[in-house]
Amino acid sequence: MTIEIDHKNKSISKPNSNLVLFSNEKFSTDKLKKHLSDVELSYINDLLKTSDLKKNIFVFELSSKKKIVLISIKNNIKKSDIESLGAEFFGRVNHGKNSEYFLVSDSINSKQENFLGYFLHGLKLKSYEFKKYKKKNKKRIISISIIGIKNKPSKITQLKFRALEEGTFFARDLVSEPGNVLHPDEYAKRLETLKKDGLKINIYDEKKLKKLGMHALLGVGQGSIRGSYLVTMEWNGAKNNSKPLAFVGKGVCFDTGGYSLKPAKFMEDMTYDMAGSAAVVGLMKNLALRKAKINAVGVVGLVENMVSGNAQRPGDIVKSYSGKTIEVLNTDAEGRLVLADALTFTEKKFKPRFIVDLATLTGAIIVCLGSEYAGLFSNDDKLSKQIFDAGEIVEEKVWRMPLHKNYDKLMNSKNADVQNINYVGGAGSTTAAQFLQRFILNGTPWAHLDIAGMAFSKYGGALNSGGATGFGVRLLNQLIEENYE
Helix, strand or coil, X not given: CEEEEECCCCXXXXXXXXXXXXXXXXXXXXXXXXHCCHHHHHHHHHHHHCCCCCCCEEEEECCCCCEEEEEEECCCCCHHHHHHHHHHHHHHHCCCCCEEEEEEHHHCCCCCCCXXXXXXXXXXXXXXXXXXXXXXXXXXXXXXXXXXXCCCCCHHHHHHHHHHHXXXXXXXXXXXXXXXCCCHHHXXXXXHHHHHHCCEEEEECHHHHHHHCCHHHHHHHCCCCCCCEEEEEEEECCXXXXXXXXXXXXXXXXXXXXXXXCCHHHHCCHHHCCHHHHHHHHHHHHHHHCCCCCEEEEEEEEEEECCCCCCCCCCEEEECCCCCEEEECCCCCXXXXXXXXXXXXXXXXXXXXXXXXXXCCCCHHHHHHCCCCEEEEECCHHHHHHHHHHHHHHCCCEEECCCCHHXXXXXXXXXXXXXXXXXXXXXXXXXXXXXXXXXXXCCCCEEEEECCCCCEECCXXXXXXXXXXXXXXXXXXXXXXXXXX
């Protein structure tokens, strides 16, 4: 799907052109007289009298060649609701052949700044498709020409929206790729291409990781014929040498569960077990494209958790980068092993202001929160509130879950410093977070986002049409914009 937006104040070229008009929440048409003929206005008013005005959008077919799309704007509308309006509009016009619409910006009557920008942003996010492997993949084009100069987004605003869309789409593309294509070797190559966007990329392969002592991460990938990697992406956009903001992602490109094998019906979706890393990658691409005025680093651990004669066994003990030993009681609790080394490395090497990690870490968080909220665990109240508030603004919502020393005891091992799963039972997401917290060694403000229920949607959501959501890119961009730029 291609969305073409023309901001050049193009005039309506044909009398039968499709029009997009805006009205108040009561669908008053008084201010639309200059855009419609008397006959058209009378026809629309007659239909509105017998319509359910609780709807946001009406599409009036005036003829086989002309449609009028009428969209209501609620009083005190939120930015996220404007984006949802744009997405809903796309849903109403996304059928049939290529189509052209003339959006009359002068009909927009809203106090919300950048209304048109948010509307088009929601439309574009909803339009994402992944049809790379479809034999019949005919590209459709929806063309939208902006009429009038009111509400036209500035070039800077357009750049920010475009950067956020490209970052989100890049994340969705990564998550959508099958495991036989996007294995760790290929993933590392794709990240290297981000140098062209201005990011500094460092790739640590198995030889370098062994030298560093990252045996927790390496243990997860040792059963695969593919390599294991840690990749860092740096963006230096601040004028000073201030400490960077750090974002860490779990990149398990495919997860069989290892010898703690997953049931088949759960394994087929495990191509998206790298969605946490994809969110970090999409965020970093976005920051580079929009030239964010901060210093930031993204760190992702890329592995494949497979079964082979060389694969990790339940009961193995590995030494992490932190120096702490880990007893691997369950090889399907592998993401936390990858993150353990990545978190300690990030804290030691970059000494960041804070660390936020993202991971499709536990099925337990889906049991708890479903697909409405990501689980938030943190050692810092200020950072937690900032993330929560950012999520409310962009509708990528999080809910704070508890951390406590009594949960921490459940991760103590008889044979090593820590075990990777709680076999007493219960609190699966919290004990996983308690495990991760042990690898934050210097008290750095840290937050863990368990996005297992949010990274992929089989049925679609407000701003996605099903499949990979790119959850986390917009959330963390809002966190940065609101608090650190």
